[in-house]
Amino acid sequence: MASSFPAVPPRGVARPVQGSVDAPLTWANGLETGIGIPEHHDGAGEHWRTPVAPADNDGQARDFCVTVAAALPGDDDPLTDRPMSAPVPEPVEAFAEQLRELRLRCFEPTEASLALQMKCGRSSVSAMLNGRRFPSWELTSAFVAACGAEPADWLDRWRDAKRRLDALRRGPAGQAGAARPVALPDAGGDALLAATWYRSNPEFYTAAARCVRSARSEIRVTYTRRYPPDQYTTKASADYFADILSWAREDTEDQRSVRRIIGVPETDGVPDRDVLGWARRHREETGHILNYEASVLRWTAAADGLNMALIDDSTVFLAFSGGARQKLNGFSVQDTTYMSYFAAYFEQLWTPLQPLGVYLDAVGR
Known part of the structure; x- marks a missing residue:
């Protein structure tokens, strides 16, 4: 499989850097450059951190230094500011107000105690009460019952x-x-924006699973491929999918939320049979996990989508697949500004989509 990071030239050979850096780049055994831009090996024998380099069609990355907006740290450091939140839609705010009234009538139990009765994370209770997310009927029913009312x-x-x-x-x-x-x-x-490159399916999923297990509060992921996961699963990818669900199920006081966009391939309006079958099994597996939501993107392109995993507010994993079913590589970036662009894109995708259960009920008729 072709490597997804630049090949290292022989010692002492200078090569021009395209983009915003005009000085020649002198390599010294791939460890540092003549202009002071370090490359760092992570010690695991597999991954390299390097300035972001877009890939050629053959998968080889070109020597390319990308500049991104940044600022010196300080009291006015813009990188410490969170993106402004969009106004809460009126139906969501009105429903949240009704839920708060119900909670008040039953002597205002704490979010933690409600979450314990509802068997979900406290973040789910907080989000529905504050209008940050419209709850599913399952979550609403559990909340109403926990407040002593009739669902x-x-x-x-x-x-x-x-x-x-x-x-x-x-x-x-x-x-x-x-x-x-x-x-x-x-x-x-x-x-310079640094990226960690992964050359294969196991490398990518092993790193992504490790990041999932250490997540604090939020995971947003997409799955848009022409084949369901169980048709080409490596152990690393199987562990990644399992770790996401285990993280969502975990009984903890941490605020937790998982949202997954599932791209279901369609031809002339007919869903792919194999992916549709997997989606049905996935609903059965995840329907009881109140911290987990999945929505469906009807996918009409004859190719895999660009898939991503957004962990908390700082880490982005991007996966590139296609050709052979097992072929997948990609990279990750830890940067709050970089994350904010992909988080905004995820929310654009998520907003109009049908929840997985609603979609399956519709196509099942």
């Missing part, structure tokens, strides 16, 4: 809020509304 009495309220939210997402013409842009940090200056 059946709340089904119509939940359906009404869900209908109004779906209508708002579609827009007045019945089309998916444009996502509100997210304000990004305005930073000045130039800095």
